[in-house]
Amino acid sequence: MSDETELNILLKSWHNALKRATDFDAWGQPVEASDIYSRLSKQLFEYVNNKSCSLFTKYQKEAPKNASVDLHNLRCLEETLANLLSDNRDEESKSRFPVEFSSADDGSNMQPNLSIDELETLDDEFSGTGKCGLLPKPFPVSGKSFLSVSIEHIGVKDGSQFLEPYISLSVRDRNGQCVDPTQDIPSASIKTDKAISFHCDIHIQKAIESLPPGFAIFFEFKHFKPKKDFFSTKCWSFVEQDEIKDGPIALELYKKPTDFKRKSLKLLTVKPLFLHLYLNLNH
Numbered sequence: 001m002s003d004e005t006e007l008n009i010l011l012k013s014w015h016n017a018l019k020r021a022t023d024f025d026a027w028g029q030p031v032e033a034s035d036i037y038s039r040l041s042k043q044l045f046e047y048v049n050n051k052s053c054s055l056f057t058k059y060q061k062e063a064p065k066n067a068s069v070d071l072h073n074l075r076c077l078e079e080t081l082a083n084l085l086s087d088n089r090d091e092e093s094k095s096r097f098p099v100e101f102s103s104a105d106d107g108s109n110m111q112p113n114l115s116i117d118e119l120e121t122l123d124d125e126f127s128g129t130g131k132c133g134l135l136p137k138p139f140p141v142s143g144k145s146f147l148s149v150s151i152e153h154i155g156v157k158d159g160s161q162f163l164e165p166y167i168s169l170s171v172r173d174r175n176g177q178c179v180d181p182t183q184d185i186p187s188a189s190i191k192t193d194k195a196i197s198f199h200c201d202i203h204i205q206k207a208i209e210s211l212p213p214g215f216a217i218f219f220e221f222k223h224f225k226p227k228k229d230f231f232s233t234k235c236w237s238f239v240e241q242d243e244i245k246d247g248p249i250a251l252e253l254y255k256k257p258t259d260f261k262r263k264s265l266k267l268l269t270v271k272p273l274f275l276h277l278y279l280n281l282n283h
Contacts (some may be wrong), residue, residue, distance in 0.1 A: 012139040042133040137203040144207035148280040153197040155273035160191045162223040174214045176260030235268045250274040
């Protein structure tokens with residue numbers, strides 16, 4: 001898939017999400033609107049900070065992330081995203097951006113301008129409530145397949161003793177480099193001595209056909225350690241490209257540290273403990 005085609009897919013996804021959010025906002029449903037705004041802003045900032053992007057000027061890229069805009073400006077932004085999808089747009093319309101940012105009165109908890117890899121090293125950045133974010137389901141594209149992963153439960157010894165446990169998902173190439181935004185699911189609330197249940201869906205943002213050959217999807221099981229005041233990886237697992245198909249799958253668990261290059265694999269335990277997923281390919 002060409003860069004231009006991938007960009008159009010992103011723009012359609014952003015426009016669709018923003019339209020839903022502004023509709024909720026206008027209908028007096030701030031909770032639903034806020035959830036979509038949060039996920040969309042995460043996706044937008046991650047894109048402009050990690051790619052060479054001509055959609056925004058240098059000033060717009062460096063605009064404070066605690067900026068605030070009103071519903072009218074959001075409606076203008078929605079229209080601008082739609083215009084960017086038009087094949088008849090001229091150079092002036094490409095460069096015009098309708099929203100003038102103003103400083104917010106209250107502080108925001110948005111992340112600083114860091115690369116994906118730098119963000120991943122900040123284990124104490126997340127509070128176990130999905131702050132890294134779950135991104136919306138990508139806009140469907142004819143002839144392309146998008147993967148949704150339902151994280152069901154993980155088998156672990158003394159599962160009820162783990163504090164704020166969650167799963168961090170990343171998609172990596174053969175060299176261990178991120179090729180899709182990292183996503184964290186919310187902390188589990190159902191814990192037993194033998195398993196921790198999540199029942200959470202994650203949507204891979206790129207089409208399977210757009211990912212590099214030999215990619216793998218990694219799952220890191222993390223939990224909070226009060227004495228050290230940070231989140232630690234307990235174990236990890238992965239599913240390889242040729243294992244991806246519709247239906248349930250049980251993955252082996254490996255000892256930390258996570259080896260994104262898949263060179264050194266050491267089982268966490270000889271006991272039959274697995275990460276249970278359900279894979280759904282959306283065509």
